[in-house]
Each structure stands twice: as structure tokens, then as C-alpha cells.
Amino acid sequence: MSRAVPNLMGLALLPSALFFALFFFLPIGLMAVMSFLTGNPVVMPNVVATTRHYERILEDPFYFEVMWTTVRIGLWTTAITLLLGYPLAHLMARVKSRSLHALLLMAVLMPMLTGIVVRTFAWMALLSDKGVVNQLLQGLGFAPMQLMYNEFGIVLGLVHIYLPFMILTLTGVIGRIDERLEQAAQNLGASPIRAFVEVTLPLSVPGILAGSLLVFALAISAYVTPILMGGFQIMTLPILIYQQISANFNIGFAAALGMVLLALSLVLVVAYNHILAALSGQRDLQ
Amino acid sequence: MSARIELSAVSKSYDGGARAVDAIDMTIEPGEFFSLLGPSGCGKTTTLRMIAGFETPTDGVIRVGGADITRVPAHKRDMGMVFQNYALFPHRTVRENVAFGLRMRGMARAAIARKVDEALAMVALTGFEDRRPGQLSGGQQQRVALARAIVIQPRVLLCDEPLGALDKKLRQSMQFELKQLQKTLGVTLVFVTHDQEEALAMSDRIAVLNGGKVEQVGTPVEIYDRPATRFVADFIGDTNLFRGEIVPAGAGVALKVSPELVLPLPAAPAASGLVSVALRPEKVRLAAGTDANAITPGTVESANFQGGHVLYRVALPGNRHLLVQSRNDGSGAPLPAGAPVSLSWAPADLVILKD
Numbered sequence: 001m002s003r004a005v006p007n008l009m010g011l012a013l014l015p016s017a018l019f020f021a022l023f024f025f026l027p028i029g030l031m032a033v034m035s036f037l038t039g040n041p042v043v044m045p046n047v048v049a050t051t052r053h054y055e056r057i058l059e060d061p062f063y064f065e066v067m068w069t070t071v072r073i074g075l076w077t078t079a080i081t082l083l084l085g086y087p088l089a090h091l092m093a094r095v096k097s098r099s100l101h102a103l104l105l106m107a108v109l110m111p112m113l114t115g116i117v118v119r120t121f122a123w124m125a126l127l128s129d130k131g132v133v134n135q136l137l138q139g140l141g142f143a144p145m146q147l148m149y150n151e152f153g154i155v156l157g158l159v160h161i162y163l164p165f166m167i168l169t170l171t172g173v174i175g176r177i178d179e180r181l182e183q184a185a186q187n188l189g190a191s192p193i194r195a196f197v198e199v200t201l202p203l204s205v206p207g208i209l210a211g212s213l214l215v216f217a218l219a220i221s222a223y224v225t226p227i228l229m230g231g232f233q234i235m236t237l238p239i240l241i242y243q244q245i246s247a248n249f250n251i252g253f254a255a256a257l258g259m260v261l262l263a264l265s266l267v268l269v270v271a272y273n274h275i276l277a278a279l280s281g282q283r284d285l286q
Numbered sequence: 287m288s289a290r291i292e293l294s295a296v297s298k299s300y301d302g303g304a305r306a307v308d309a310i311d312m313t314i315e316p317g318e319f320f321s322l323l324g325p326s327g328c329g330k331t332t333t334l335r336m337i338a339g340f341e342t343p344t345d346g347v348i349r350v351g352g353a354d355i356t357r358v359p360a361h362k363r364d365m366g367m368v369f370q371n372y373a374l375f376p377h378r379t380v381r382e383n384v385a386f387g388l389r390m391r392g393m394a395r396a397a398i399a400r401k402v403d404e405a406l407a408m409v410a411l412t413g414f415e416d417r418r419p420g421q422l423s424g425g426q427q428q429r430v431a432l433a434r435a436i437v438i439q440p441r442v443l444l445c446d447e448p449l450g451a452l453d454k455k456l457r458q459s460m461q462f463e464l465k466q467l468q469k470t471l472g473v474t475l476v477f478v479t480h481d482q483e484e485a486l487a488m489s490d491r492i493a494v495l496n497g498g499k500v501e502q503v504g505t506p507v508e509i510y511d512r513p514a515t516r517f518v519a520d521f522i523g524d525t526n527l528f529r530g531e532i533v534p535a536g537a538g539v540a541l542k543v544s545p546e547l548v549l550p551l552p553a554a555p556a557a558s559g560l561v562s563v564a565l566r567p568e569k570v571r572l573a574a575g576t577d578a579n580a581i582t583p584g585t586v587e588s589a590n591f592q593g594g595h596v597l598y599r600v601a602l603p604g605n606r607h608l609l610v611q612s613r614n615d616g617s618g619a620p621l622p623a624g625a626p627v628s629l630s631w632a633p634a635d636l637v638i639l640k641d
Contacts, residue, residue, distance in 0.1 A: 183340050184373040186360040188387035188438060195361070198386075202377050 028262070035255035053256035063240075063257075070236040071264065073151060074220035077158040078212050081166040084159070085211065089170035090200075094179065108164050116161055120228045123157050124148065127229075153229040154236075158219050165218065166211040173207025174200065209276050216272075217265050237261045288316040288474040289351035289441040291337060296346030297498075298332050306332045308498035309346070314476060314491075319468055321477045321485040324495035325521070330478045331446055333495070337476060338444050339363050350442060361390075366435030366473075368448040372427045374419035380406070380430050381415040387438035405437035408467065425456045432464070436471060443468070443475045449484065461488055482522045486510060494518050511566075516639045519564035524597075526565045526608050527639075541636075544604030547582065552633040562639045567611035569635040572598060573628050574621055580628030584608065589620035596620045600627060 034040070035054070041047045057063045092104050111119065126132045127147035134144040147153060177200055185195035223238040232239070237257060244254035291314040298307040307329040314320045322330035335341040337348060339360030348356050355363060366387075374383050384405055388398045406412050409429035419427055428448060435443055448464070449457045465488050468475045479485050485492050486506040494501045494509060494517070502514040513519035519527060530543035532551070541549045541563055549563070576583055584600040587607070591614075598610040598621070608629065612620075621627065 178371070178373065180369050180371065180373040181375060183338075183360065184367065184369060184434075185375075185386065185390075186340075187338060187363075187365065187367045188434070189361050189364075189390035190386075191361050192359075194390065199375055 031255045031258050034252055035259050037252050040251050050252075053253045056253065057256060057260060066235050066237055066240055067260065067264065069151070069234060070220050070238075070261070071268070073154055073158065073226070073234075073236060074216045076151070076155045077162060077219040078216045080155065080159045081163050081215050082208065082212060085163055085166035085170055086208075089167045089207075090174055092167070092171045093174035093177075108167050111160070112164055116224050117228070119160065120157050120225050123153070123160070124228060127153055127156070148229050149231040149233045151230075151234055154226050154234060157225040157229040158222055161222075161225060162215045162218050165214050169211035169214060170204065170207045173210070174204050177203045205276055209273065212272065213269055216268065220265060221261065237264075288472050290314065290316050290349075291442060291474060291476065292347075292349040293333070293337075294347050294349075296333070296336060296343045296348060298329075298336060298341060299344050305344075305498050307336070307343075310495075310498075310500055312493055312500060312503060314474060316474055317472045319465065319475045319477065319488060319490045321479055321489040321492045322495055323479055323482060323485040323492050323521075324501075325480060328495040329498040330480075330495050334444055334446055334476060334478045337442070338365060338367050364438070364440055365442040365444055366438060366440035367444040368428075368431045368435050368446065370446045370448070370450060372419070372431040372448075374427055374430055374434070376419055379416050379418055380411065380422070383419065383430055384434045384437050387434065391438065401437055402433075405433040408436070409433045409463075424451055425460065428452060428460060432467070436467070436473070439471075440473065443471075443473045445475065445477045447479055448477075450479075450481075457484075464488070486522070494521065496521070512637055513564055514640060516562050516564075516641055519637065519639055524567050524609055524611070526567065526570075527562055528565070528606070529560060529562045531560055543606060546604035547602055547606055549581065549636060550633050551636060551638070562641060564637045564639055565608075565631065565635060567597065567609040568595075568613075570608065570610045570629055570631050572600070572610045572612050573630075574625060575628065576626055577628035577630075580630045582629050584627050584629050586621050586623050586625045586627055588623055591620055598627075600629065602629075 036049055036051065037047050038044075038050050038052075039047045088104070088108070092101060092108075095101050095104065124131070128134070129144065129146075131147070133147060138144055148156075181199050181203070182192075182195045185199045186192060190198055220236075221238055222236075223242060226234060226236045226239055230236075230239075237260070241254045241257045241261070244250045244257065293310050293312050296307060296310045297305055299305045310329070310333060322333055324330050332341060336343050337350075339355070339358060343356060346356070347354055350363070350365075375386065378386070381402055384402045385398050388401055393401070402415075403412070406415065409432050411426060411429050411433065414422065414426065414430075419430065422430065428451075431448070445464075449460050452460060461484060477485070477488065486509070489506055491503060491505055492509050493503045496517045502509060502518045504512070504514075509518065510522055513522060513525075516527065519525045528541065528543045528549065530541040530547075530549075532539055533542045533548070534540075535548065535550060538553070539551050541551055541561065543549060551563075573580070582602055584602050587599045587601050590597040590599075593614065595614055596612045598612060600608045600610055602608055610629065
């Protein structure tokens, strides 16, 4: 009887294990293999192993530029969602009134009910050269501004889309921090701001970490928003990969770029973990 | 160093709802060990939180050392507080936890280190400086919380059921330690508890709260022996409650509980008509057999041997019952059920209550 339970648990895990193997490890494995081949072995008989895709990435500074743009957009998006999301998440975690909490939650979740494409088009209607904002500026006698087809537009669009992920992640973590800890700090003479900085902020580091990684990973792999808001003026890794597959039919090179994107996020995840763990003095986070 | 705390007509209601605290008046003397005692929801914790500054009274004034602090923010009140769950900072070591209040006061590093060592020595936790709260037992965490609260040398120490999470043995030894520490420091201590034994054992004075109102303020002996209200008599310890009509009896007056049961009263009460009285089980003398001088006869219904004493449930005339606690004087087995007994007590032990 006692041995039947773990077996049952194992059985219950089987579907998700299969799903992961089929749709996660297998594609990534295939991508890794493809990045070292001269072509697609399914359609070409004389495929050989090569490192030329990686050499190409390393030799051409253009690809470094693309990588850096992608990471820069990811960092800006993460930093801004964190700064905008934290106060709201703190409020949501601490608000006493149930109806106000429900209202805030709805406000956070509501945008997610609309598709990314629709929301991005809404931004375009607002921010394009002849959009609402520029018409308004000109009407008031100001010069029109370049608000999209640049990194600013992309970051704005991404912040809008990924802010809920940051808020929900942070709310969960902050909500589990006992409010009495902050009160204890105040009782010992810390002003409310000082109490927050000394107690709540360091204890919410796991949430900051999780939310930032989630938003960063989503932002550097975003495709729709950078295309629509950037109008192909800004080249990011996902756009480049898509072009390599759909326009150049260079699957091997696209796979190599995909591996670079993966490695980039992994390196940043590990680095970020270490930095925040060191900052908060919580060694168990590493 | 210690300060007087005065609450006048302090009320607290949430979102216009019922009053959690309803026009409380009390004065807590400097250096006093003062308990707020009552069942959950009686307003004791809310009262403490208003003194600490975590809640703002809806009405009324709180003064500490003569100064009105009703609207002073919590971090400027200079009070130590021990929270129910200790509220130790989990990401800080014991030393950092205790040093926190001193650091907020901008004290020099060397002075902080010395004071922290002193405070930890006072609660017998020397050697635990570098542990995290999660690595300590409940009793040790409790001591850290205490050290953290007293190291800032507060005028007032507030304790919200600080011993609630400890097991019974540890609880008793901590009761002695806390009391001892309070006397040594001479600090005014406000102690919230729902445990009447704890309040009786530790306090100089107790305020019994019920439904947001003060039922009675007094020394433990006053609260126990002379409860003012039916609630206090019932809440503190075991008690026998009778309700009856005041009737003249000979030279004085008596309480007519039923036609068969008339109990002599010590003095004419201020109230007339129906009143309630309380009688503690250990104040009743129980003797086997019948005795014409006894106040009332009875019949043993059950006897509960508890080691140091026997708790009898005795049937009285008129279908009433009386709990009697009889000291185990070594005279043998308790009286069997059905044994006739005679019961007597000093009329003054019958306490007339306000409803």
C-alpha cells in the first residue's frame, strides 16, 4: 500500500514529462543539432557537420549589435516593469479592503484579455508619426516627436504587455511577508520608508528575481511587438531568426542564433541571481 | 524612565462598523505590570495596537508620560513591543535583530555591540549571536524578541500574548523571567493575554475586557475574589453563579434563588429585585452528614479527584447545583455519590454582581 502511492504519483507526472520531452527538450535538442549542420538533413542528402554558423555570428559585428539591442530592450523593459509594478504589487498585497483588491486585480488582468497584436495596434494608433499624440502635440504648437519605429516604442509596448507578469509575481511574494515585521521595525524607530527598505524590500528579493527573469526572458524573445512597434527599423534576435527561416531558408544559421539567444538568457539569469543574492545577503538564493 | 499611560474615552471602529474598542478609560501607572485580559475579540489587542501606534483611535486621547501621543506615528513613540509571533526579521541574525532599534537611533557601532551583548546576556542567549531566527527554538525566539524590545530602553514595553506559542513548562519559567526582568528594568509593561492564570500570576493589575468595554480593573486578588460583573466572575476561574430575588431575612437580607434555596447575603445590596451572586468553589466548606448550622444541605452527585483537591458536584434543594473544591487533607477516599453533606461559607464570600 505504501509503495503504491509514489507509483501513482509517478504515473500522474507521466503526461507532463512526456509533454516536456516532446515539446521542450526534443525541439531544443534538434535546434542544437541543426546549428552544427550545413543544411536540413531531411531534404538534403549530403549534409555535413560544421561550425560555420557560429563563426559567422562571431565574425560579423552586425550580429553583436543585434544581440546587444535585444538585451538592451530586455533590460529596459525589466527595469521599467519592476519600477512601475513594485508599488502597485505592494499595494495589492497589503490592501485591507477586499473590493479594492478585486478592483486592482481586475485592472491588472484586464489588458491580458486582449491579444498582443490588438494592443500593439492601439499603441501604433497613438504613437505613429500621424498618431493621436503627435496630432495633439502639433495642435498645441509643438514639434512632432518620433515615438515609435525606435527602441522607445518597442520598450513601451513590451512594458505594457509584461507588466501584469511582474505585478502578479511580486504580489504573491510580498503578500507572504508578515506585515508585523514592518510594524516591528517601525516600533523600533524605523520610519515607514526605512522599515520598507530594511525589511520588506530584502524579503521580497525572491519575487523581484522571479518577476525580472520572467519579464526579461519574455522581452528578449518577443517577436510581434518589436516588429510592429519597431517597423523593421530595429533588429532584434527573434526578428533576425524569423528572417533567416522565412526569407533566407537558412535553418542552420537560424538555429545557431536561437542557441545564442538561449545562452544569452541563461548567462544573464545566473549572473542576476548571484548579484541579487549578494545584495540581499541571502545565500540560500544562489 | 518608565511612564504613565492614560487612555481616555478611546474608541476604535472599523469602516463604520461595530466598535472593536468602546470608550475605554484606564490609567496604567509607571513601572506597573498591567494586563489586558479577555476572550478573543474583546478589543485587548486593538487597544495595545493603539498604544503602539499601529492603529489610530476613532475617538479619544492616549497620553504617555503626560504627552498626547494619539496621532504620533509608531516609530516616534519610543516603546518596545514583543509581538505574538515574535516578528523577528528572518533575514537578519540574532545580533542584527537586537541591534536594529539601536541602529535606527544612530548609535555608534561600539556602543551598539556592547548593548546587544548586555541584552542577550540578560535573556541568557549569549553564544547565539550569529544564528538566524529560523535556527532557534520557540523559547529562544521569544527571548530574542524580548531582548530586541528592551535593548532600546523603552519607557513602555508592550507584549501581545508573548508566551502564547510556548508549551506549558517553558511558559511558566518564562512567566517568572519576564516578571523578574520587568521589575529589574522598572519599565511600564502592558501585557495582552487571554489566559487568566497567566494574568493572575504575573500582573500588578488586570483590566478585564469584554465586547470592547472594560468590565473591571483591579489587582489579581480583587479580580478573583471580588469580581464586579457576572462576566468577570464567569471568565476568571471556576465559579458558582446564582440568580435570585432579594428578600428580608431576620435582621438582614437574603437571596431567594428558589422557594427551597435561600442564601443569606452579607449586606443589603444597592440593587433590588433580581441580582446575581458568585461563589468560588474553594470558599465552600463541605462536611459529611447533616448539620443544622450549615447554610444548606446537599447530596454529592459526583466527585472528581484531582490530586491536591477534590472537585465535588453537589445537588442542592430546588434542583440547583454547586461546585465545591475540597482540599485533600489525607482523610481518605472522596465521599461517594449520594452521600448527604452540609455546606457552609462565610456570607461575605458571596459576591453580588452587576449584570
